[in-house]
Amino acid sequence: MAEGSDDIQALIGQFARLPGLGPRSARRVVLSLIRRRTGQMAQLAALMASVAEHSRECARCGNIGESELCAICADPARANGELCVVEDVADLWALERGRAYRGRYHVLGGTLSALDEIGPDELGIPQLLARVGDEGITEVILALNATVEGQTTAHYLAEALENTGIRVTRLAQGVPIGGELDYLDDGTISAALRARRQL
Amino acid sequence: MAEGSDDIQALIGQFARLPGLGPRSARRVVLSLIRRRTGQMAQLAALMASVAEHSRECARCGNIGESELCAICADPARANGELCVVEDVADLWALERGRAYRGRYHVLGGTLSALDEIGPDELGIPQLLARVGDEGITEVILALNATVEGQTTAHYLAEALENTGIRVTRLAQGVPIGGELDYLDDGTISAALRARRQL
Incomplete structure (x- = not known):
């Protein structure tokens, strides 16, 4: 058992399964949490348990929220x-x-x-x-x-x-705002050219 | 409120503060957890709360474990x-x-x-x-x-x-196992040359 305790190893294993994380980044995250175990880590655990318990899919649109209808479906202005x-x-x-x-x-x-x-x-x-x-x-x-x-x-x-x-x-297809032509793929440039607009 | 609920936004904010994560990867992680909210997410929250409560620094060496002395300090063979x-x-x-x-x-x-x-x-x-x-x-x-x-x-x-x-x-300094000379910095190559060993 290289890492502290069975629970710490299990926690690293769970973090390593999250998208974009691997064993190395999971160890780094867990160590940083353990250093803040009475503050940030306890808060994060409580918040995560609460979100796991209360979040649900909107029955109408499939968005995630905390009631049968999400905030967007419940808003008549939308x-x-x-x-x-x-x-x-x-x-x-x-x-x-x-x-x-x-x-x-x-x-x-x-x-x-x-x-x-x-x-x-x-x-x-x-x-x-x-x-x-x-x-x-x-x-x-x-x-x-x-x-x-x-x-x-x-x-x-x-x-x-x-x-x-x-x-x-x-949605329109074309050059992203702030994008440089030199870095765009050929398909995007062709699409932007085909959909060109008069100034 | 773009992301579901206040708790979900707070959770994303907490994840974004972890080392190696930012707002974008935090959103990805939280969405992936919410999709597995009854399984992985609830488990992870419970495990995290348990590690936050039980982990402590070894009184002798500063390693992290779950008792006053860590597993290594408590092992007489070491x-x-x-x-x-x-x-x-x-x-x-x-x-x-x-x-x-x-x-x-x-x-x-x-x-x-x-x-x-x-x-x-x-x-x-x-x-x-x-x-x-x-x-x-x-x-x-x-x-x-x-x-x-x-x-x-x-x-x-x-x-x-x-x-x-x-x-x-x-610790010895030199070429890492599996390392290619071409990719090593000058300092490491000089150190490895100075500390060369007879075969």
């Missing part, structure tokens, strides 16, 4: 007829940090994938289509990742919404 | 007359993983630093010198980092132990 479809909660958080979008969301929880046997039912696409009718949605924004899987899923959704009279849009 | 001095617990763990050293340790908890007002008393060097007499130590191995501060501290300790008749050694 029922503005726009519905933004994202792959996962991290994407929803990223859009919320941008503070540019004031409508509601729908979290798919993944993308269509024949290989992994993830079809429309697994992603809850029937529920999404039902929401579009129930909530008087006028525009569906497909904010899916610019990957093959994301774009396949976007295509599928665009077709499913084709004859409903609802406006279906996707 | 009283072999050797005492290995390290800067912090992470270094002790690294040496223990190597499984090559069978004596006891002394954790300084830092290095001498005039700028930060860390002198011999702050590092507990008087206690270290007392241990050398009390425990019948015959060799002190200075396993301090090969930094300026580490080597200054090693020099200080070597002088303090000069007239006690105790053997004072330091």
